[in-house]
Amino acid sequence: MATTQGSPASEKLFARKSSGLVRAASTTDASLVNVYVATFPIMVSFLLSIVLPFYGGANLYLTLLIGAVAALPILITYAVASSIMRRSGGDYVFISRLLHPAVGFAANFVLVAFQVVFLTSAGYYFCLWCLAPLSRLIGVYAGSAGLINFANTLLQPLSIFIVSEIFVLGFGALFVARSTRSILKIFRYTLPLSLIGLLAFAIGLLMHSTATLHTNFDHYIQGASGVKHATAVAAASAKANGFSLVPFSLAATVLAITWPSFSLPYYLGSAYFAGEVRSGRRVQLLAGPVTALIGVAGSLILLALSLGQLGSGFLGSIAAADPGRLGLGGAPTYMEVAAGSSGNIVLGVLILIGFGSWLIPTVPMSLLIMTRCILGWSMDRVAPDALSRVSGRTNSPYVAVIVVTAVSAVISWFWAYTSVFTVVVGAFGQVITLGIGCLAASLIPWKQRDLYQTSPIAGYLGRLPRLTIIALLGALGALLIAINFARDPSSGVSVQASPVMFWVSVGMFPAGVALYYLSGAIRRHQGIDLSLAFREIPPE
Numbered sequence: 001m002a003t004t005q006g007s008p009a010s011e012k013l014f015a016r017k018s019s020g021l022v023r024a025a026s027t028t029d030a031s032l033v034n035v036y037v038a039t040f041p042i043m044v045s046f047l048l049s050i051v052l053p054f055y056g057g058a059n060l061y062l063t064l065l066i067g068a069v070a071a072l073p074i075l076i077t078y079a080v081a082s083s084i085m086r087r088s089g090g091d092y093v094f095i096s097r098l099l100h101p102a103v104g105f106a107a108n109f110v111l112v113a114f115q116v117v118f119l120t121s122a123g124y125y126f127c128l129w130c131l132a133p134l135s136r137l138i139g140v141y142a143g144s145a146g147l148i149n150f151a152n153t154l155l156q157p158l159s160i161f162i163v164s165e166i167f168v169l170g171f172g173a174l175f176v177a178r179s180t181r182s183i184l185k186i187f188r189y190t191l192p193l194s195l196i197g198l199l200a201f202a203i204g205l206l207m208h209s210t211a212t213l214h215t216n217f218d219h220y221i222q223g224a225s226g227v228k229h230a231t232a233v234a235a236a237s238a239k240a241n242g243f244s245l246v247p248f249s250l251a252a253t254v255l256a257i258t259w260p261s262f263s264l265p266y267y268l269g270s271a272y273f274a275g276e277v278r279s280g281r282r283v284q285l286l287a288g289p290v291t292a293l294i295g296v297a298g299s300l301i302l303l304a305l306s307l308g309q310l311g312s313g314f315l316g317s318i319a320a321a322d323p324g325r326l327g328l329g330g331a332p333t334y335m336e337v338a339a340g341s342s343g344n345i346v347l348g349v350l351i352l353i354g355f356g357s358w359l360i361p362t363v364p365m366s367l368l369i370m371t372r373c374i375l376g377w378s379m380d381r382v383a384p385d386a387l388s389r390v391s392g393r394t395n396s397p398y399v400a401v402i403v404v405t406a407v408s409a410v411i412s413w414f415w416a417y418t419s420v421f422t423v424v425v426g427a428f429g430q431v432i433t434l435g436i437g438c439l440a441a442s443l444i445p446w447k448q449r450d451l452y453q454t455s456p457i458a459g460y461l462g463r464l465p466r467l468t469i470i471a472l473l474g475a476l477g478a479l480l481i482a483i484n485f486a487r488d489p490s491s492g493v494s495v496q497a498s499p500v501m502f503w504v505s506v507g508m509f510p511a512g513v514a515l516y517y518l519s520g521a522i523r524r525h526q527g528i529d530l531s532l533a534f535r536e537i538p539p540e
Contacts, residue, residue, distance in 0.1 A: 197354010225327020
């Protein structure tokens, strides 16, 4: 311990002796948060709409499995580290205590900064993938030109911005007004919709032959835009755009790991509010790695259903074709294709509502993660003390919530009116943070030996601790994923194709280090030594 409890110096270590948070989350809550962090049906959408048409020769199943192998050691490492150091802030706590405070803050700062990008994407994709297709589908079956036209209105920047603001401001207000326990119930309420949507998707595809599904899709597009023989039109347009099914390519399969990797390494959201999770030391392993394996299994099933019933050529053509040739404002997702191909309005509506339900919880999930990280900074006095204020009524860090909500409300404009962001842009900086977190966690058995003995995988392989081996594999996995992002011209952060976003993302880390030392200078002027706090584990 750096100081004796109750001494004058100890009063300057932390903003106060306890965080004010309570253990409101169960194992189920933690698992559901992780499910909606990674949103595997959304990941499958990118595999089918980007990898299938534009990564010629890539095997989608193998791409997914390689991505899972790279991600699993990261997930196990974070599960173990957060079970040992059960505090809000996740990797901020163990990086700052085991590597260096400046590195811990910078890495976590980057994660939070790009988490804002992920949060604000929800409204954008909710319009494109749920609201507009739902309006179009109902309009086709109801014979309503008004609803079909409204679908196009929902694709306009103003509509996207309004929906995004409703998401951000609505959930921000909910976080301020209600308890964490109440917020966590959102995930339980959403899960039935998500599962019903997946069931409707399976039924809608399995109840028809491939030929019938294609015919139903033709009728759906004709009703939506007046374009006849949509399957043939899409095939011709896709061929003109260079799409064709080619033999297997290992190089394309590996390059395509970009797209599952914006999802698979992130079944670890519960690590960032570990101090609020009840139950035993194995909770994080159940909530993280085990949930991820379930997500991978679900993804494989969705791929098998989509490719097996609709066909690779058909789905690839729809994704590669010019949407204007089909009379649409954008390429339909595999879920909209399934909804239209089902030939049944009830199944179609359930499919699209279920798909949209995977997006709604991403907003409270991101708010939960970001505010807990910011609270951790404030508890250590790196950020202003006000950010660690927790409401006595709701047990929520309400000041941090207000700040994050305000920033997110501004960032939403960029999703609606510009093409600056992609989901991979946000994932690139975050996966670097995960790699740094794994390096820090590899030191736990050496620097925190007593804590390591309480971990769910305590033990050694020869002379090396199991955690150290797994954590180093996690760091290697994160490195390989980051390199893949940097070399993939379609990632949005490629060194060659997108140098500005690449260097902005990388530059966030030294910016975080600079902010830490600026904060240290300010605190020294106030008579506070920041380094003292990092000699101890933060208070609960």
